[in-house]
Amino acid sequence: MLVIGGGPAGLTAAMELAERGFAVTVVEARALEGKARxxxxxxxxxxxxxxxxxxxxxxxxxxxxxxxxxxxxxxxxxxxxxxxxxxxxxxxxxxTEVLFARDQGRDGVVVDIAGGPAHRDPEAALRAVGGLLARTPGLSAAESVYFAGRLLVFATSGRARHDGEWENTSWWDFTAGAGASEEYRRMCVIGPTRTLVAAKAERAGVPSIGRTQVEFWSGLLGASGYAExxxxxxxxTTEAWIGPWASHLVRLGVRFLIGHLVIRLRTAGGRVRAAVRLPSGAVHEIESDWFVCAVPAEAAVRTLGPEVCDLDESLTDIDRLETDWxxxxxxxxxxxxxxxxxxxxxxxxxxxxxxxxxxxxxxxxxxxxxxxxxxxxxxxxxxxxxxxxxxxxxxxxxxxxxxxxxxxxxxxxxxxxxxxxxxxxxxxxxxxxxxxxxxxxxxxxxxxxxxxREPLLISTPGSRQWRPRPAGQVPNLFQAGDHVDVDLNLATMEAADQSAKAAVNALLEATGSRAGRCLVRGWAPASELDRLRVLDDELYAAGLPNVFDRPAPWISGPAR
Structure with missing residues (x-):
């Protein structure tokens, strides 16, 4: 079993496979855990x-x-x-706190986020947020209410609208950034994209930014199932996490080849047969029956190579995914x-x-x-x-x-x-x-x-179609990484981990293994809103907007 890439996705895949009795080798060009180390x-x-x-x-x-x-x-x-x-x-x-620091001689505003959801008072959380808004004089009450409404629209949108409309809409357009006040753009439109991920509001898609916002606010307001x-x-990081993880993998029997750059995969008979690597300038091959490619998006097409992309044309679209710093x-x-x-x-x-x-x-x-x-x-x-x-x-x-x-x-x-x-x-x-x-x-x-050399993936409108699935058309090759199409399409350790577990589950199916499947935790939208999402599917099929969709106060017509 060969895992290509020693970042969070690769190490997660290696751990899940080793725990199920597979002999695993991890090949990494630079250092274990990539950008997380x-x-x-x-x-x-x-x-x-x-x-x-x-x-x-x-x-x-x-x-x-x-x-x-x-x-x-x-x-x-x-x-x-x-x-x-x-x-x-x-x-x-x-x-326990988030400080919103301001310039031009203005004091920053501290928002209390202490406590887990089980002990959090939603009213206290709302008061803390209200205090932040009250001390942001350039942000009008109408703008604050409108932004809260946009989150409600996202949370109550059905799957059809998510796939057919929001997937192809930028966060900038969804939140009506054009024509709004500078304070609104900084606090509500640009802030969530720039501070969470390296994404420009004009280019970031609604699904990734919207989900992180709804999830964060759900936890902050006391919804069950969330940690602090x-x-x-x-x-x-290496002292607390990466070092113990590497030691644990070694105890599980995982073998590491560090400083080995995989330049392409060699195929035969419609399957991958070997990874061509470059240790110290020499060309070698590592043969294996099964492969997990867990390299970042910007390196994926080069690593997979033309032979693999000829077998699975969907993989060639990975290079259309965009990155930022x-x-x-x-x-x-x-x-x-x-x-x-x-x-x-x-x-x-x-x-x-x-x-x-x-x-x-x-x-x-x-x-x-x-x-x-x-x-x-x-x-x-x-x-x-x-x-x-x-x-x-x-x-x-x-x-x-x-x-x-x-x-x-x-x-x-x-x-x-x-x-x-x-x-x-x-x-x-x-x-x-x-x-x-x-x-x-x-x-x-x-x-x-x-x-x-190490940019981050950004989820642009319409980009989901270019993301590879954990299992594709090459029967012994599986994809892992935050660019893979899983529940959370965002450049995060969470998405990398989720994709790795999905890839391992697909591999277990392909091998006919009886080992237990990895637990993959997807997004579970609030069940209290289920009926509204069903209603929204009906509205979308009829060509109508979400029931909570209203035009921004500063523009005419619907925000979309």
Whole structure:
């Protein structure tokens, strides 16, 4: 059994197969867990300490992530001292706040998201949201009500409307971004797309953004079946999750080939026979009876190769899927700087920044004792989503900046929004060092553009037709990854995990295995709205809008 790709999808597939008695080899070109891993900042560890933990971007696990957390619950976490944590899932800790930071001298607004749904008071949650809206004077009551109505339209739409209308509609059009106020666009239209995934509102499709919004608000308002609204790991990602996972897979008998790039698959008789790989520049083949391709969308067609695509023409459309940039920078600080007990959304930042002070959650990691030179006490991790918008300091988009200019611009935008009572919450004197994602290749000359080796998939209108299914027309080849057509079509660890389990189930069917099938948790819309969704199917068949669909107050005619 050969699994190509060692990211979340590949490791999930390897674990599910190994637990069912298959001999599994994982081939990975770079490093296990791909964009989800911690990345050591080489040369920073001193006196026996580990190198500082860099990353592609901070990890977070919303309450509607069910598949990846189910996998984590089956990964043993090693005991440390008197602390005997049972599984990696036990290393998830809940945040309690979201800070909506503003610039132009305005104080940010903190929204309380503490507690799980079983203990959450919906009225209190609504009051917290109302407080945010009340302190956003540029956002009118009519706009707030309209946006809430759009979420209700999405939640009560039937399958026919989802597939026939919303699948081909952008989030921008669905939320009537054109003609609305700047505050509405920032808080309701652009914010949910830029901060959750690297998607432009004009290009992101309704199904992926709409579902994440409805799921988040359902959990926040106390719906059953959800965990805390937002969770993070209690240590750097590799320490808390990836390291224990790799050790568990080795115990299960999984074999790893790291640094081996699969350049194509060789076929014969309508089946895949071998993966052609390049270790250290030499060409070799790995033969197997069964294959799971778990590489990212941007590498899939190249990895599958022309022979496979000739056997399954639907796979050639993968290269029509679009990607965008969402990657990070870490500022390592000399003093703890807990700006909020959770994530910070920098609402007005041109580069769509989100951030989190991580060390406050690393309860099981003594950062200065275990990492770096002993003087780093916090890690402010920042995600940058808008790479093609000019920055106020440099006047250039992030793609056109040198690394030094990029760092200065990000710090400037952070500093502009992190104020309280007119006082700065950050000081440049706190910065020990910073780390940028090594997947970015920065321009070395004026006029050059940066290159990103690891972009993120975005779900554009109509793109579902180009996504591969877990099982296709090649009988011994299966697809996994966040670009695969499963319940959640979004560039997330959750979608990667879900697709891997779906691929394994398809493989088990193909092999005639009697092993138990993987538990795949799909989206279960609120049953209280079932009758409204049935009604909407009837309305859609009659060519009528959803019963709650109303035109935006600032335009004439229906929002669609």
């Amino acid at each position: 911690s990345i050591p900042v080489l040369g920073t560890g001193q006196d026996g300490r580990s190198d500082l933990p860099g990353e592609h971007g901070f990890r977070f696990f919303p309450g509607f992530y069910r598949n990846v957390t189910e996998t984590m619950a089956r990964i043993p976490a090693p005991a440390r001292g008197a602390c005997r944590t049972g599984s990696v899932a036990d290393r998830l800790v809940a945040t 609204a937002d969770r993070v790991l209690d240590a750097p 969402m990657t990070g920078i870490q500022f390592f600080l000399r003093e703890p700087t807990p700006l909020a007990h959770g994530h910070v959304v920098h609402v007005d930042s041109p580069w769509a920044l989100t951030s989190i002070a991580q060390a406050q959650f690393w309860s099981r990691t003594d950062l200065p004792r275990r990492y770096g030179d002993g003087t780093v006490r916090d890690c402010l991790s920042v995600d940058v989503s808008a790479w093609d918008v000019p920055g106020p300091l440099t006047g250039r988009p992030a793609r056109a900046c040198t690394r030094a200019e990029f760092i200065e611009e990000v710090w400037h935008q952070l500093d502009s929004s992190l104020r309280r009572g007119g006082h700065r919450l950050l000081s440049r004197d706190l910065v020990h060092s910073c780390y940028t994602d090594p997947a970015i290749r920065w321009p070395t000359e004026p006029g050059g553009l940066a290159h990103n």
